[in-house]
Structure formats: structure tokens, C-alpha cells
Amino acid sequence: MKKNPHMSLRPTRRVIRLKRYEQPPDGYYEDFLKEFHKRQRAEPLNTSIRGLMKERLADKFSEFRVPAMAFAVAAVVAVLASIAIIRETPRQDNPRAYSVSYTPGTPTYQTPVTIQNVQPVSLRLDPAPQNFPQTSSLVFPATGLLPTAEPIR
């Protein structure tokens, strides 16, 4: 008959069980409660707000127990979604090439836009349309204060 491996481990288990005789000194548990109260009173002074926040967050998150399989499912969904997105993106086999030629003799209106020729939008004063009431300072109160700027070409 085959020997049960658990049976041969019994003497070891009995010896290990003897560790239960290792006990703290008498009166330890009474003193423990007193020490707990002492520490509780001192704790608010010693604990930083950051530490408390960190611990509370950790407690909150520890309540969300997501089964291990849920992580695997989420990973598979993420991979499938990535593949779908990659396949759906339209291919550009021959991307358009843009080239701008610029020579010093080119007229101003053909000059590529540079930072010197750009005015901030807030300062741009386009000419008002013909029928726009120029005196209506309630609509554009700052209009009369700024010098008239050249319209951008």
C-alpha cells in the first residue's frame, strides 16, 4: 500500500504546534490597551495630512476588488480595439508633397507669412462695413482709443 505523504508530516506538525506555548509576559494585553489609548491620543499630532490622505485613498481603492479575469478581458479588449483602429485608418500611399518656392524678388503678397507680418488678433482693426454705425461706442468701446491700423493683406 502506498504511504500517505501527509501522514509522514504529522510529527513535524506536532513539533511546530509547540510554538503556541511562546506567550508574551503576564499582564501584556492589559498594558497593550493602555498603550493603544496613549498612542491614539498622540496620533493626530504625529500623523501628517498627506499620510492620512494616502491611507484613506488606499482604503478606498482596496474596496474595489476586481476579479483577476477582468484584467485579462480588459487587456484583450484593448488589443482588439487597437487592431481595429489601425485597420480603419485610411492609407496614404502617395502623400502629397507641398513645396513653396520663394525668391527675393517675389511681390509682398506672395511672400510666405512670417511672424513680422502677423498682427495679434486683439490689435487688428479691420475697416468697418459701410453701414456700420461708427459712433456706437457701446458696442466697441475701445475702437476710438486705438490708432487705425493698416489692414492685413
Next chain:
Amino acid sequence: MSLEQPEPLLNNDHELVARTQGGDPGAFDELIVKYSPRLYGLVYHMTSNHEDTNDLLQDIFSKAYRSIRNFRGNSSIYTWFHSIAVNMTINFLKKRNRRQHHSLNDPDSNIENDPDFIAATSNGDPTKEVSVHELQKKLNAAMSRLSHDHRIVVTMFDIQGMPHAEIAKILKVSEGTVRSRLFYAHRQLQNSLHEFKRN
């Protein structure tokens, strides 16, 4: 001091938890009185150091007190306390790493009358008798060689007498995992404690 720890009265626990959540610190004191011996044993047999155990146990109950408002009662308070204790003790042991220093409690004098002690120490031959302290040293050395995962199951199952199902709940693993860890831990302990083997 009695070594037999009483079975937790879970109905009473519900009331104590509700009172603590309602702001009665006296109710939490009752929970401390009730569970500190068990939790002390758990932490002590993991750390093999009385001072570390005392500090850790204070931190465990402080954390439990701060978090008890979040306790929803999905498990018993007994399981919840043990889960906090296991996590905090394992984190502590990881930080302590190899800088371990044993500070062992003296075994209760009743150990000398225990038939298992008599059998293990004399091994049928009174001339080869091993002292209590010698045995204690060897048991602790053997326990220290176990991984944290193995040591925790041996502590809960063999020393504290907890059932597999309860250990599985506390560790959030299957009962099969608990049994498997126990088997490998016992085999390793058997190699370390071969001199105490008897038929």
C-alpha cells in the same frame, strides 16, 4: 494564562462594530481585548520578535480603528482584522529583509508536560533530552527559513489551529492554494527538524 483561544462570537462582533462606527471607542476596546491574543500570535510567529510584534500590533489596531467606517461587513470582523494584520506584517518583513533580530518570548512552563514535547525532545531516549530553549531556537530557525507565504499558512493552520477555509478567506486565495502551500511548508520544515522526527 489559557492557551485555548475562544471561538469568536460573531453576533456580538456585529454589535461592537456598529457601536464603534457610531462613535463609541469603548466598543473598539472590547474588540481589541477579544482579538489581540490571536493577532499577537499571528504577528509574533511571523516576526519572531516581541518588540516588533508589539509595535506592529499597535499599528494594526490603529489602522483598523481609522478604517472601520469603511468596513461594510462583507466578511467577519475577525477575517478583516486578520487580513490587515497579514498585509501589514508581510510589508514589515519585506522592509526588514535580512536585518532580522530574534527576541523570543519564554515558552509557558506547561510545555514540559505536553506529550508532544516529551516525545519530540527525548525521542524515546532520556539521555538525548533537548532543553525547551534549544527546541525553541530550532523551531524558530526552521520557521525563519520558510518564505513569508509558507510561514503565514503554518502559523495560522498549525500554531493557531485555523481551518483551511478561514485561511483562504484571509489570504484571498483558494483552499487548494492553502493546502498546497501547507504541504510544501511541512516538507521543508521536516527537513529542518528531522532530528525531532519520531515514529
